[in-house]
Amino acid sequence: MNPLKSLPDHGQAAWLDFLARGFIDKGDLARLVAEDGLRGVTSNPSIFEKAIADTDEYSQATADLLGQSDLSVMGLYEHLAMADIRKAADVLRPVYDATGGADGYVSLEVSPYLALETEPTVEEARRFWKEVDRPNLMVKVPATKAGIPAIRTLIGDGININVTLLFSQEVYEEVAKAYIAGLEALAAKGGDVSRVASVASFFISRIDVAVDKLLDQAIAKANDPDEKARLAGLKGKVAIANAKLAYRRYQRLFNGGFAQLKAKGAHAQRLLWASTGTKNKAYSDVLYVEELIGPNTVNTMPPATMDAFRDHGRLRNSLEENVGEAEAIMAALAKAGISIEAVADELVSDGVKLFADAADKLLGAVARRRITVLGAQLNTQTTALPQTLADGVAHASEAWRSEGSLRRLWHRDAAVWTGKDEAKWLDWLTLVPEELKRVDELVAFQREVAEADFDHVLLIGMGGSSLGPEVLAETFGAADGYPALTIIDSTDPEQIAATEAKLDLRRTLFIVSSKSGSTLEPNILKDYFFDKVGKALGRDEAGSRFVAVTDPGSSMEKTAKADGFWRVFYGLPGVGGRYSVLSRFGLVPAAAIGINVEVFLKTAQEMVYACGPDVPPADNPGATLGLVLGTAANAGRDKVTLIASPGIATFGAWAEQLLAESTGKQGKGLIPVDGEPEVPIDAYAGDRVFIYLRLTDGSSGTQDAFAETLRAAGHPVVRIDLASRDRLAEEFFRFEIATAVAGAVIGINAFDQPDVEASKIKTRELSAAIEQTGHLPQETPTAITGPISVFSSEADREQFDLAAEAGGLAEVLRAHLGRAKAGDYVAILAYVARNPAHHEVLQKARKAVLVERRVATCLGFGPRFLHSTGQAYKGGPNSGVFVQITADAAHDIAIPGRSLSFGQVEAAQAAGDLGVLAERGRRYLRLHISGDVAHGLATIAEAIEQAVARA
Known part of the structure; x- marks a missing residue:
């Protein structure tokens, strides 16, 4: 016999606060049951995290599960955890049977993220009970304000409940009454109350840690040596005193009015002493076991405490000793101005947070394990950031984790953004x-x-x-x-x-x-x-x-x-x-x-799971990308430059729209830069973030070297590796989550497009004018240089007129593009056919601006870009310098059933676009081509090259 095995002689059951797959499979749990009289097991996220993160015990099981079908990170964890719980319950089933259901339980905790929600807690507990399918399961539910009514409901359902996070005697009494009420409800509908068990887990050592800290503060303030001594004498005693008085309440609650239920076979809800590992090394390592031994109780010990008690624990019925002294200790604590109820409230709040932190750590470990098993099935993402930006992203990531912002996003909480109508636009999740x-x-x-x-x-x-x-x-x-x-x-x-x-x-x-x-x-x-x-x-x-x-x-x-x-x-x-x-x-x-x-x-589902609400931001590829983009934008790096392997190059145009239209508003946002010509590294300023979508099949050509050069030069580079083009489906969802997160970090509604709507309204007004008069309102050019007519704002008219007289179109463009300063961008907006020839000639002009002026460049063909980057150009940061190009339609096309032609609609769209740019105070210039469009574009491109070369 040893002290641990002899605890039942004093009415107390020893449970173990630990569980892991190898511990069960190797027979260690069975040996504790056989040799030490172990009578139960409790688990929690922190215990599972250590097992999953620090061992290979779950590698094969993870691979087997994912080989059958893909799972979310939470789903994967639950499969792994429930398998362990079932195995442990089977090992302890003989104890359960031998004790008539008094002992032999294994506990599984509901998600700590639900601690403040009653109905979701009830739903999850019911699901656990059904899926584990063992009568000796106990579902752990916290004693929060939301948890207590859930406990009553679940007991009424006949589900065994381990009530956690108890610190307060008053709250404990509420919990006990909820248990009794639940049994009464079960009995009223004909249920068998004898088959229901519950423990109320009173946390011990955390109380002393918190109270001792307050006592130290009181001692430091006290002037009287005797007062200092009295206060010091309370240290290390409050948790045990509080537990003894809670036990007295237990005796009162379950020795009187419980008789009728007891006659029907109901079990009393036992007090379970949790958190019994000693935190303060000045105290005995078995303090919280030796001083809390008494009839019909449980002590759940971590392995080290259990080993210590087996080795040198001393047995006595200590729980009912010196109850008067316990009252005196609590009275002295109150006299010192320390409220045990206030301490308890804070510990519950801290406990909820600590449990959530532990769950985050656990799910991060599961997410990493899932990534390892999936390998090339899941596109990988690596970030190389300058230290200042890296620090900012790390800070934002921790803030999002600790505040549960990603879970709130998935739960459609509009307050993640601006608290307006965002929730109704989240069905894409x-x-x-x-x-x-x-x-x-x-x-x-x-x-x-x-x-x-x-x-x-x-x-x-x-x-x-x-x-x-x-x-x-x-x-x-x-x-x-x-x-x-x-x-x-x-x-x-x-x-x-x-x-x-x-x-x-x-x-x-x-x-x-x-x-x-x-x-x-x-x-x-x-x-x-x-x-x-x-x-x-x-x-x-x-x-x-x-x-x-x-x-x-x-x-x-x-x-x-x-x-x-x-x-x-x-x-x-x-x-x-x-x-x-x-x-x-x-x-x-x-x-x-x-x-x-x-x-x-x-x-795509594989990335949905990787970016799910159950994956902490640091391990969540979509959230991480969004935090990089949002943090970078707030720090002035708002030009998101997209690079892609040739086989997936068109993805950039889709991402360009998503980023620009979602974030570019209220004078803030990201300016996506797609398809920019590759130039020497010194042309790129410090306002960039680069995203490189890379096929790993060797088709990327010089892009790998270019991306590495950018990284070596200190530019932030996010690299996403795809094993094949088929994996592109994943990127749509990664970028959607990233954009939503970036919008929240920037502080805008990521789902409206107010300036796109403004442009549509202008277009409708101008189209109506054409239908009435047959043409757009006439405008007088600022200047005419060859086949190009120049149109500008009234404020710029004189300057550009003089520039045209002095040096023609190149001089006009020199004056206009000269307004682009560090941190700005130049956008060429061409209302002409989008074809390879037109694209090529405008790319040459774009390259010249980039090389000579060192500002980001964008190229859009209208009206296509109006429904894409047009939102950011009008509503985003006022850092754009715009060159709009229009042309006469050589061969117009009538629209059936309308008095408008397509050429007139295109002209109205261009005019509407320019009108909103003007209203928003943007820097713009319109160049209108008369005659041959190809010749006109070449003339403009050549003039741009000359203009920036002279600058």
């Missing part, structure tokens, strides 16, 4: 599993498309409706037996004509994507192509070639039904356009070109 549930509809559509034998798919859309599908088309192309996908997101007559020339209208499927159905461009483009198909096939047959993707109840839905569209697919109203690529807006065109949408979604 759960979009992937929702789309997986209804993927069969897309699979059927894909089969029908293949059977229809189309040559082409033309997607008509703008912004989020077109940019995501464009990435898919350019990255993956069409599978064998499926049509190629082309995007039309322009009102430029030349581009419309060039697009139409590629198509056999009889063998083309048209997808009209418009979330609201009220966006101008998709509507007029639909009218144009519907009319064309009607003439080719007959009006009655035209609808059979059209599919709509729109929100339920939109005007586009009504149009589609009226025109007899083949299919209508519905988006989710709570998903904004730029967050919609993983919805039907991206998946319908993906299905049409033969992409396996189920595999695509499951690939």
Whole structure:
């Protein structure tokens, strides 16, 4: 016999506060039961974290689970933990049976994140009880204000409960009464109260740690030596005194009014002494065991304390000794001005936080284990940051962790941003599993498309409706037996004509994507192509070639039904356009070109889990990227420069829209820089963050060396490695989470686009004017130089007129671009056809500005960019210097059913765009090309090169 094994002779059960897989599998738990009379086990996140993070015991189990199906980090932890709990419960089942259900329990804690929520606590406890499926399970629930009613409900359900975080005698009495009330409720509905057990876990050593600190402060203030001595005499005694008085309450509560329940076989709720490892080395290492031995109690000890008590513990019925002295100790404490209830309240609050901290640490360990097992299945992310930025990101990460901001984001708390309407735009968070549930509809559509034998798919859309599908088309192309996908997101007559020339209208499927159905461009483009198909096939047959993707109840839905569209697919109203690529807006065109949408979604799901609410920010790739971007923006590094391997290069245009439209408002935000020419490293200033999406298949060419040069020069570089193009699905979700987080750090609503709407209003006003008069309001050029007419604000007119007289267009541009200072950017906004030739000539001008002026450069083709970067240009930081390029339409195209032409709409859009730039006080210049567009663009590009060379 040893002191540990003899504890039951004094009415106390010894439980172990430890659990790990190897401890069970190697027989150590069974030996403690057999040799030391162990009668129960408690677990907590901190215990599991040490086992998962510091050993390889869970590596194979993790691999096996993930080999069957992917799991969230919390789901993975629960699978691992519940397996251990079941095994431990089976080892302790003989104890449970031998003691008639008095002992033999294993405890599993509900998520500490739910400590302040009653219903979620109840739901999770019920789920644990069902999934563990062992009668000797105890579910741990904290004694918070929200936890106590949950305890009553769960006892009423017949679920065993271990009540944790008890420090106060008053709260303990509430807990005991909740237990009794729960039993009464169970009995009233015919339940068997004899099969329910509960312990009230009174935390011991933490009380002495807190009170001793307060006593030391009181001693330091006291002047009387006797007072100092009296106060010093209380140290190390309050926790035990408090526990003895709690035990007296237990005796009163369960020796009187409990008789009726006891007659039905009910067990008293035992007091369990927790936190019995001695924190202060000046005290005995078995203090909190020896002094708290008494009938019908439990002491749960950490392994070191259990070993110490086995070795040199002394047995006596100490719990009922000197109760009068315990009262005197508590009275003396109160006289010293220290409230034990106030201490208890603070310890509960601290305990909730400490439990959450431990859970964060545990889930971080599980997340890292998951990443290791998945390997190349999950795209990896590494950051190289200057020390100041790294420190800022680390500080932000810890703040987000300690405040639970990421969980709040996932729980749709609008206060994470500005507390306005953000919550209604967050359905993209759960979009992937929702789309997986209804993927069969897309699979059927894909089969029908293949059977229809189309040559082409033309997607008509703008912004989020077109940019995501464009990435898919350019990255993956069409599978064998499926049509190629082309995007039309322009009102430029030349581009419309060039697009139409590629198509056999009889063998083309048209997808009209418009979330609201009220966006101008998709509507007029639909009218144009519907009319064309009607003439080719007959009006009655035209609808059979059209599919709509729109929100339920939109005007586009009504149009589609009226025109007899083949299919209508519905988006989710709570998903904004730029967050919609993983919805039907991206998946319908993906299905049409033969992409396996189920595999695509499951690939995205891997990143959804990696970025989930259960993954702490430091281990959460999406949150980390967002914290880098938001912290960098607040520090003046707001130019997010996107670099990508050639095989995935079009991803940048999608990310550009997401970042710009989400964050660029209220004078703040990120300015994404996509497709910028690569130049010598000294051209890049200190306002940049670089994101490098890198295929690891060796196709990145010189980009690896370029990224390394940037890193070596001290620029912040975030590198994301993809094992193949197929893994690109993951990046859509990573960037969505990152953008939402960055928006919160910057302090804006990441889901509205007020300045895009302002531009639309201007365009509508100008379009109405054209319909009335036949033309836009006439403007007088500031200057005319060859085929280029210069238009500027009234304030700049005289300066640019003189510049034109002195040196022509180059001098005008020298004056305009000279306004770009350090930290600014130059954006060329071209309302001309977006084609390789036009892109190439403007890229040359862009490169010259970058090299000579050392400012970031952007290139956008209108009206496409209006639904993308246009928001940031107008609503973001006033650091842009804009060159708008317009041109006469060489061959305009009429819009069926309207008195407007496409060329007039494009002109109205350009004028509306410029009008909002002017209203926002932006620095702008408009250059209008008369005659040949290619010649005009070359003239402008050459003038820009000359202008910056002279600077």
